[in-house]
Amino acid sequence: MSDYRKIMLAVDLTEESLKVAQRANQLVKAFDAELHIVHVIEPLSLAYGGDVPMDLSTVQEQIQDQAASHLREFANSLNVPEARQHLIFGRPESEIQRTAEEAGADVIIVGSHGRHGLALLLGSTANGVLHGARCDVLAVRVGNNDSEAD
Numbered sequence: 631m632s633d634y635r636k637i638m639l640a641v642d643l644t645e646e647s648l649k650v651a652q653r654a655n656q657l658v659k660a661f662d663a664e665l666h667i668v669h670v671i672e673p674l675s676l677a678y679g680g681d682v683p684m685d686l687s688t689v690q691e692q693i694q695d696q697a698a699s700h701l702r703e704f705a706n707s708l709n710v711p712e713a714r715q716h717l718i719f720g721r722p723e724s725e726i727q728r729t730a731e732e733a734g735a736d737v738i739i740v741g742s743h744g745r746h747g748l749a750l751l752l753g754s755t756a757n758g759v760l761h762g763a764r765c766d767v768l769a770v771r772v773g774n775n776d777s778e779a780d
């Protein structure tokens with residue numbers, strides 16, 4: 631089995647992303663790997679379709695601007711240069727997979743909430759990324775369910 635050389639860290643830019651990033655950093659150091667970061671913006675039109683009878687473009691622009699500056703800050707704190715910061719539009723599951731493939735990543739790292747019950751075994755995004763991924767996927771346990779029995 632070969633080492634991980636390129637790591638794709640998927641972040642939703644919530645506080646939990648820090649915990650997932652710490653794990654990614656450990657892998658980067660262990661394998662002397664290159665770290666990439668991806669954040670996917672879900673277009674409002676995808677989520678709401680024609681349900682909202684107003685022009686969402688201004689709101690969408692604000693969301694994009696905020697996401698761009700959050701991603702930049704987050705990536706800078708991890709010393710990830712701009713060329714390895716990926717801000718993408720679409721559905722998180724498929725876009726994370728696509729971005730990882732395009733970058734030639736050998737592993738995708740996502741957060742997982744460790745929810746209980748079959749359907750909630752992994753956070754939904756983590757689950758979606760795992761299915762159909764062409765490389766390894768590492769789901770890092772996040773959230774505060776640690777005290778519950780597994």
Ligand code: AMP
Pocket residue numbers: 640641642646647650668669670671672722726739740741742743752753754755756772
């Ligand atoms: P969720 O299933 O939404 O609770 O998210 C679990 C994990 O999926 C997060 O910790 C991230 O690693 C990843 N993820 C969720 N949403 C996004 C997004 N919009 N962009 C990139 N990664 C995401």
